[in-house]
Amino acid sequence: MAASEGLAIGALARRTGLAVSAIRYYEAQGLISPWRNAGGQRRYQRADIRRLSFVMIAQQFGLTLPEIREVLSGLPGNRTPTPQDWQDISKGLKAHLDQRIDTLTRLRDNLDGCIGCGCLSLPKCALYNPDDRAKSNGSGPRYLMGDSPEA
Amino acid sequence: MAASEGLAIGALARRTGLAVSAIRYYEAQGLISPWRNAGGQRRYQRADIRRLSFVMIAQQFGLTLPEIREVLSGLPGNRTPTPQDWQDISKGLKAHLDQRIDTLTRLRDNLDGCIGCGCLSLPKCALYNPDDRAKSNGSGPRYLMGDSPEA
DNA sequence: ATAATTCCTAAACCTAACTTTAGATCAAGG
DNA sequence: CCTTGATCTAAAGTTAGGTTTAGGAATTAT
Numbered sequence: 384m385a386a387s388e389g390l391a392i393g394a395l396a397r398r399t400g401l402a403v404s405a406i407r408y409y410e411a412q413g414l415i416s417p418w419r420n421a422g423g424q425r426r427y428q429r430a431d432i433r434r435l436s437f438v439m440i441a442q443q444f445g446l447t448l449p450e451i452r453e454v455l456s457g458l459p460g461n462r463t464p465t466p467q468d469w470q471d472i473s474k475g476l477k478a479h480l481d482q483r484i485d486t487l488t489r490l491r492d493n494l495d496g497c498i499g500c501g502c503l504s505l506p507k508c509a510l511y512n513p514d515d516r517a518k519s520n521g522s523g524p525r526y527l528m529g530d531s532p533e534a
Numbered sequence: 535m536a537a538s539e540g541l542a543i544g545a546l547a548r549r550t551g552l553a554v555s556a557i558r559y560y561e562a563q564g565l566i567s568p569w570r571n572a573g574g575q576r577r578y579q580r581a582d583i584r585r586l587s588f589v590m591i592a593q594q595f596g597l598t599l600p601e602i603r604e605v606l607s608g609l610p611g612n613r614t615p616t617p618q619d620w621q622d623i624s625k626g627l628k629a630h631l632d633q634r635i636d637t638l639t640r641l642r643d644n645l646d647g648c649i650g651c652g653c654l655s656l657p658k659c660a661l662y663n664p665d666d667r668a669k670s671n672g673s674g675p676r677y678l679m680g681d682s683p684e685a
Numbered sequence: 686a687t688a689a690t691t692c693c694t695a696a697a698c699c700t701a702a703c704t705t706t707a708g709a710t711c712a713a714g715g
Numbered sequence: 716c717c718t719t720g721a722t723c724t725a726a727a728g729t730t731a732g733g734t735t736t737a738g739g740a741a742t743t744a745t
Contacts, residue, residue: 391712393721403722404704412702422711424722443641448702473645480642484635490594491631494624542742544691554692555734563732573741575692599732692741699734710723715716 389426399435430463540577550586581614
């Protein structure tokens with residue numbers, strides 16, 4: 384097995400800790416693009432280990448797979464990414480995370496105020512802020528609150 | 535319509551901004567318990583507006599519905615919750631949020647370090663911490679990283 | 686007394702991010 | 716050559732948190 388043959392999907396799975404099925408799924412989502420050997424099996428570059436690690440870290444930070452694909456598109460397509468390339472796109476990740484932390488911190492501080500006043504369901508409550516909801520992640524209903532003062 | 539008749543589900547939906555279907559779903563998840571009128575329709579107390587508002591806020595903070603049900607169980611069952619009751623269980627929410635912020639802040643600071651060293655895929659990287667993953671929310675694969683230094 | 690709303694239940698459908706399954710093919714060891 | 720293990724594809728299943736639909740029944744408005 385010459386070094387030029389690349390990694391099989393199982394080997395990549397062991398190296399990254401991902402399930403084989405997850406790696407195939409990421410390919411379907413456009414996050415990674417292996418080539419195929421003569422028998423039609425996927426073969427990966429060593430740089431793909433780092434690529435998938437980046438995907439996993441970005442996921443922890445709350446990015447969706449389409450968002451991660453977008454960030455990864457900042458890598459050069461014509462050569463193996465250098466450490467500097469990775470550092471460059473990681474800065475975008477950090478900015479994203481900074482924003483999430485700011486949002487949550489603001490929510491927490493507002494909750495402090497609400498614990499003090501016990502208002503919790505008033506439209507005037509500082510927690511009533513649709514923008515935060517759009518930013519914070521995923522689930523939950525479409526709207527938030529809109530109670531009348533007396534309740 | 536005497537005041538004692540309670541709110542119909544549509545009225546509660548308008549007051550909270552939630553969809554009628556969401557309110558029924560929350561009931562199925564044990565988050566709210568209306569009584570039924572003679573015709574079998576759900577009727578709610580005014581205090582339920584606040585209860586659902588609390589559910590929505592807790593969701594923004596990243597709690598799952600089972601977790602929220604757990605927090606709500608801290609309310610008195612034998613009477614309408616007082617502002618003090620709400621303040622009491624809100625403290626639990628705040629603690630939860632504090633923890634999320636700590637975790638994210640730690641992740642961000644570790645990423646700062648990684649941007650500096652460019653390691654991103656090493657097991658020694660500070661970002662390699664399974665505990666954070668268990669805490670941070672929901673999706674994503676089971677494991678994280680496990681690359682060898684040379685990659 | 687209708688007509689128009691609203692509400693009821695049960696079941697199917699939806700998205701994200703995967704996993705599982707089934708049946709077939711490929712690769713490697715003896 | 717033959718067996719074992721890894722891989723392939725396509726499709727269905729899974730979980731969370733809901734929404735939509737279908738066919739009725741209750742309420743409200745006129």
